[in-house]
Amino acid sequence: MKNEILFQQLFENETSTYTYIIADKKTKEAAIIDPVLETVNRDLKLIEEMGLNLKYVLDTHIHADHITGAGEIRKRTHAKTAVGSAAEVACIDIPLEDGQELFLGDKKIMILGTPGHTNTCSTFLFEGMLFTGDALLIRGCGRTDFQQGSSDKLYDSVHQKLFILPDDTIVYPGHDYRGQTASTIGLEKKFNARMNQSISKDEFKKIMSELKLAHPKKIHEAVPANMVCGLVQETRSIHPQIVDGIPEISVEEVLAHLPAVTAKKVRLIDVRGPHEFNAEYGHIQGAELVTLGADLTSFLEQGNRSDEIVFVCRSGGRSGFATAESVNLGYKFTMNMVGGMIRWNEKNQPVERA
Ligand SMILES: [Fe+2]
Secondary structure: OHHHEEEEEEEEOOOOEEEEEEEEOOOOEEEEEOOEHHHHHHHHHHHHHOOOEEEEEEOOOOOOOOOEOHHHHHHHHOOEEEEEHHHOOOOOOEEEOOOOEEEEOOEEEEEEEOOOOOOOOEEEEEOOEEEEEOOOEOOEOOOOOOOOOOHHHHHHHHHHHHOOOOOOOEEEEOEOOOOOOOEEHHHHHHHOOOOOOOOOHHHHHHHHHOOOOOOOOOHHHHHHHHOOOOOHHHHOOOOOEEEOOEEEEOHHHHHHOHHHHHOOOEEEEEOOOHHHHHOOOOEOOOOEEOOOOHHHHHHHHHOOOOOEEEEEOOOOHHHHHHHHHHHHOOOOEEEEEOOHHHHHHHOOOOOEOO
């Protein structure tokens, strides 16, 4: 059976993510599983070199640690994207359900709904190979403490959907942090540190509740980006100029984009003090006051790194610092309004005061 299919395991270094290419040798129909945005060029080049016709881009779940390459690959290949239906992602072509079947030639990809790590998790079974995402890792499993995760559900998913498969089924996980590439159902049933067959559901739930892991570095960026298939750049309305590493826009451009502020697509964050906000030069309609310093830092730390934000102050100095701080924290679409409220008033634009 194995010589009728093609298989490649690829690795993304920064987030230790595995991407897989599977294909039917006869028809050359292929699927890519869990592609990462940063390695899309590498993966598409390999697919071309292998002479494959990419039919599906399959995500095992909405990832929190990396941005999916699904949207970018769909744009460049016309392959259909698929992720678990619970994700409710509008840009997905095929919302996957438990028990659904997809085909590469006459070879079946069986979709197994395996929620628990997140509520969107699926595992893909193809020709004796199991692509488990983060539901089952080598000697471990994905965390269950965010994205509607549930240790109760993960235990049932793994025990009732995966551990019933033949012992020689090969397990290909979504990640590995210790250099391991594959396992088998038989080995995981015996040796998985959290999930082996001698661990009860109550013991498992206790193990998971005591993990106390830090959130993934990219969670604030990755989850919202993955809800639009990783095509974050398409959601941007303003294209700032980069001056000395700081994205900048003019008062005129802010004016032109005020409808986007009203529609809450772009946020105007005024970083002055409360007194200045309501006196002196006033503030722009729709602006939110978040004063530079502790207030702004905690606002940025908790915020969504994909938010489009224009920072404003009196003359453009403090808002420049705010922009730099946001960029350092991983914000992608923030910018400084050059000239600040002084310039705004010079242009005789309407202002508000409390
Ligand atoms: Fe995950």
